[in-house]
Amino acid sequence: MWLSNVGRKKSQETAASNFCDRKLTSRYFTVWRLAVWNPNRLKASNAAIVNTHRILRRYLIAWLMITRLEKCTHISESRIHSMKAKIGRFIQQSMVPFTLSQPEPVSTLPTLNSCRVDSDVDKQEEGPSPTNRLSESLMPHQAKGTFFAASLMNETQVKDPKRGQLEVAGKGRRFDGRSVVKLGQGEKKGSSIDSFQPKLRSSTCQNKEGARGRSDKSSKIVLKLQEMEENRIRHLQESNARREQIRLAKLARLREVTDRAQKEIEEENRKRAQEAKERRLRKAEHQKRTEALMAKEKADAAKSDNFRRYLRLKYHGFFPWMRYMQQFRDNVVRACQSNLLRLQRAPFQAWLKVTRWNSTRKHAIASASYFRMLSRKVLSNFMQAVKLRQLAMLNASNFYDQSLLKKYMQNWIVHYKQVEEENSVKSKMAVNHFSRTIQHRCFLQMLQYVSISKADRERERRLANLRLKVLQIVPDFQPCVPVE
Incomplete structure (x- = not known):
């Protein structure tokens, strides 16, 4: 059985590794197929991205021009007013x-x-x-x-x-x-x-x-x-007195608000302390009830075990044998008394022979039944132990399978995270390159508006x-x- 479980685990491990390889291979094949078989779609998406960037760049240049002109107009108007x-x-x-x-x-x-x-x-x-x-x-x-x-x-x-x-x-x-x-x-x-x-x-x-x-x-x-x-x-002096009155009134209002807030905080703290105390009391009471219930259940379980053991002994074990032995002793005493009295010796001898034969037969039957009961009990305990061992082996096998699956899943997650991190790094590099390119082009466009600064200098000269x-x-x- 143990060898069969080991073989089954190895087969499950091989199947899990093959499944993981198939998933990764299918994923890489899908990416390769999208990159190789659909070049037109990639070109169209790249063209759309470039067109969007071009439109955004034009909007940015127009916004810079409008902002610069508004700033120049505002400066000239403020200078004229000053x-x-x-x-x-x-x-x-x-x-x-x-x-x-x-x-x-x-x-x-x-x-x-x-x-x-x-x-x-x-x-x-x-x-x-x-x-x-x-x-x-x-x-x-x-x-x-x-x-x-x-x-x-x-x-x-x-x-x-x-x-x-x-x-x-x-x-x-x-x-x-x-x-x-x-x-x-x-x-x-x-x-x-x-x-x-x-x-x-x-x-x-x-x-x-x-x-x-x-x-x-x-x-x-x-x-x-x-x-x-x-x-x-x-x-x-009057203005200072008015200011002092206003300051005192503000201080009084602030003190009143502070006192009210302090009272509210104290009331809230008192309520919280009371609630915590009540929770502790309820928890202690619940714990006490739980302990009492557990003690009662334990006592009931012990009492039931003792009563069950008593019933087994009474009807299937030592008590019937003790009862039989007591009856045998009583019969022996009566036989001895009859023997001592020597009354009806021949019937007594016959009865004693029959009684001894019956007692021997009953003793053999009782011994056989007691042995069968013990054998049945031992066999049931052995079968239970075997079942428990089988269940333990099955649980160990399931745990081993789950650990293998978890390990494969963790490896797959680590690999997936690595791929995602690489993709994120590549996307960040692309975004940084695009932002630098946009900034450089914006700077070149801004250099074309030197005439605005010349107009400012001419306005200053006038x-x-x-x-x-x-x-x-x-x-x-x-x-x-x-x-x-």
């Missing part, structure tokens, strides 16, 4: 000295400063105005220098007008000495904002030279400046010429009406 804004700011800054040359130009200085300082607080309450735009056009250090020069001139002119004028001129030069503009010349150096500050100081000094006798107005201006400074400080012309025209500009 140039218009710069021209407007330059014209406004150029009109400020003309406005400051009026009889009382110093009154505009606090407005400039207050608008500049309080712009962060009252920016939403006030609308745009020429003074606000002017204060926004000034740099912070320039506005600070101008305000300090004006306040110092107002304080010192009351005591000594000449000394105040000299100190103001010196302070103005110390606060902003980056750009120097001479009053007799028409050319500008630096930016429009840097050239505006010296003009403002020179116009202020000239106006102050003609207003030395008006000390009462200067004191009023100083008081007005102080009042504006106090208003500014009050506005700042804009530069326009700036020079505006700079030449604007200094001679005179407004028809004074600007407030």
